[in-house]
Amino acid sequence: MSGRAVNIDETKLKALMIAGLNGHARAYQALLRLSAERLRAYFRRRLPGREADVEDLVQETLIAIHRKQASYDTTLPFTAWLHGIARYRLIDFLRREYRKASLPLDGGFDAEDNGAVDAILAELDVATLLARLTPRQADAIRLTRIEGLSVRDAAQASGQSEPSIKVNVHRGIGRLVAAMKGKG
């Protein structure tokens, strides 16, 4: 019985994906919504109790679906493709997490920094904080939160798309908060 349900899902998802590839925004939006549900369940099973990370991964995977949609071979099942994308994003996430855990997190100011003007110090502080992030996250935060650009202008200035500016701001600030808490 569940096999049948899966097949119905597959047929429906594939039809939506093909319509989406042809530029139908509504079919595509429905596809992303249904995919988000599946992805949430998929990541929850693998990262139990880590809702924030699960939601980040869902969003990252949705963006990957969007950017890599041309890699879908329409003769193959959509769910196999979705699973491949989700698995790659999960592995990438775990790898980044492992790397972050194995790097020493503190490394703020040394004694040599004393005597600097306050404003420079404040700016340095921001730069040090932003240096903890990926360049794209740092750019997104600097442009929108420090230079005060709109998301649209920030997207133009940085060459990132608007959704990815938003995601990068969101993820970057999350990471900064986590880093500052860790530091005490």
Place this chain on the structure above:
Amino acid sequence: MRTDQLIAELAASQRPTGNAQGRIATALAAGWLVSIAGLFLFLGPPLQEMRHTGIASFAVKLGYTVAFAILSVMAAIAAGRPGRKLARPAALIVVPVIMLSFVALLELGSADPAARREMLFGTAYLDCVKSVVLASLPVFVVLVWAYRPLAPIRPPAAGFLIGLSAGAAGAVAFALYCHEPSAAFLITAYTPAMLIPALLGAAAGRPLFKW
């Protein structure tokens, strides 16, 4: 940001998607033309050696390198499509190698033992390898660019196959200049020469095809 909002924005920016295969085929042809132009500058007009090697030898060379290029590109595309199995397209690349090895063995078997060494290693072995590798470089660059819409699950494998495709395209270009008549030379010189960009591609695969 909320996921619903992200979905709405992604959907709003949705446009009809281009065909990744066509993009790669165009890039391959464009890169190949650049290679040909480069060889023309260094080695002069093509097809001058055919008078010495004969049309049959040239046809074997062209057939082998073209088949190798097509099969490698098909495998490279498969490596960029999540959900597709890679084993069969990758195994198919070996078919022309096996077929040509048979031809080479027959040819060597019927040849005068004293001539075998030259049939295997030619008279300008390193020049051939170098030319094929250099001719593969422009193809490699455009193929990496054309590959961007694809989503390689195993970047080193994708890099290997992209490099192999570029190497094969470089070999197709150099085949127009090669003066070695034997099939054995294609196995001993062309095949390793095509593997050099493939290994470079595999080594650079992770940073090159990260997504």
